Amino acid sequence: MAPRITVRYFARFREKLGLSEEVIELRPDMQTVNTLRADLALRGDTWAALVGPEASAVMVALNQNLLNVSGEVELNDHDEVAFFPPVTGG
Amino acid sequence: MAPRITVRYFARFREKLGLSEEVIELRPDMQTVNTLRADLALRGDTWAALVGPEASAVMVALNQNLLNVSGEVELNDHDEVAFFPPVTGG
Amino acid sequence: MTQEPWRVEIADKTLSPYCPAVEAWQALAGVGATVTFTGQVRRASALGDVDAIDLEHYPGMSERVLRQLLRDAESRWHIVAGEIVHRIGYVPAGETIVRVSVASAHRREAFDAAAYVMDALKTSAPFWKREWLNGQAHWVDAPNAHLPKPRA
C-alpha cells in the first residue's frame, strides 16, 4: 500500500481552501514537502497562492514541528503536514 | 531665633550612631549640607566615617529627596536632612 | 513541594489574570522573583471598538510549542518554574488571552524569560485571531510580512 500522509489547513487557509484536513497518498514523485506543495499548487490559483512553492506568507509544520519553509524535507508514511498563515496568538 | 533643621539616621547608621533623629540649630557657618557633614564629623571617628564629608557609602536626602552627595546644597529653616547607607529594598 | 514546576494549558473558558502556582513557587528554596504577564483583548483597535476575538489553534501542536517555549526559557535563563495558559475560542474584549508566569532566583532572569516566552509565542505558537467588530469577523494579520525563523 502506498504511504499516506495527513495534510491539515488552519485559519484563513482552511477557510479559503474550504478544507481542514485530507489524507493524501504519496506518489513516488511526491517524497518531500516541496514536491507535495508543487502538487497542491496544481489544484488552482488559490492553492498555488496559499501553499504552493512560491507562496511566501505560509508556515509549514511537519509532525507538529515548524519547518524552515525553504527546507527539502522527506515525507514518510503517517506523517502529518500542516499549512497555515503566520500565527497571531498571544 | 536661629534656623533649625531635623537630621535623621536610618538602618546601620542609626544603630552605629545610636541616634535616629535630632534637631540641630544652624550656625552661620553651617548653611549647606556639606558644612553640616563637616560639623557632624567633628563628633568622632564613627561619625566622620559614616556621614562626614569623606564618607563614600552614604546616601543623603534633603526634604525626602535624594541628593547628589557631591552637591553643595543650601539648608533652610525646618529642612529635614537624612543620612543612610545604600538602600537594599525590593 | 508537589506543585508541577512546568505547566501549559489550552483553556476554553474565562482565564484569571492570576496564576495560582505563583504562591507555591514563592515557597521554593531558590526563588526570589516571579513575573506574570497577561495579554488580553484590547477594546480599541485601529478599526474601532472590538467586541471580542475568536481564537483558532492547532490542537496538539499548540501544547507542544508552549511546552517547548518553557524548555527553551529554562535552558537560557535560570528559571525554576513556569506556566503558560492560552485561551482558545470566543474571548470577549477585556478578557485574558494568554498568561505567562515564571519564577527565578533573580528579577532580571524572570523578566527576560517571560518576555522571551511572549516574543517566541507570538511568532511560533499556532494560534490565530479573528476580531469581531460591528458584528463582523475578520482575521487579524501578523504584525509584519517576515516569517519567523523556525527553531532548528
Add this chain to the structure above:
Amino acid sequence: MTQEPWRVEIADKTLSPYCPAVEAWQALAGVGATVTFTGQVRRASALGDVDAIDLEHYPGMSERVLRQLLRDAESRWHIVAGEIVHRIGYVPAGETIVRVSVASAHRREAFDAAAYVMDALKTSAPFWKREWLNGQAHWVDAPNAHLPKPRA
C-alpha cells in the same frame, strides 16, 4: 472606571503575590498587556538558610519615591496604570517583599516599565533589609559599592 490608575502602598502585613487592580485594568480601553513582578524572601542565601528579613524604611520618603517611580515609568513608556506595594517589618522566608504591576497597550512597554521600576527601586527607594539567619540578624549589603546617581 473608578479604579485609581496609580497607587503605592507601604504594607506591614502579609502581601499577596496577586495585584487586585490588574483585573480592573484589563477592562480599560487601551490595555492589552499587564505585568506583575513579585520579589520575595529567598530561603537560601550565601550564608545559609534564611528565616526571615526585617525591613526598615524612611516613612514619608518611601511612599514619595515609589510614587515618583510610577511617574517616571509613565513618562518613559505608554503605561496607563501602575501599582507598587512594598512590605516593611518582619517578613518570613518565602513571603512577598515587593509587588509591582503595570498595564499598557503593548507587552514590551509593560515588561520594560516593570523592570525599570524594580531597578530604580533597588537603588533609590529608602528600604533596608536585615537578614535573620541562625537566630542572628545582620544588615544586608547593597550589591555593589557604587552609589546610584540620584535623579535630577
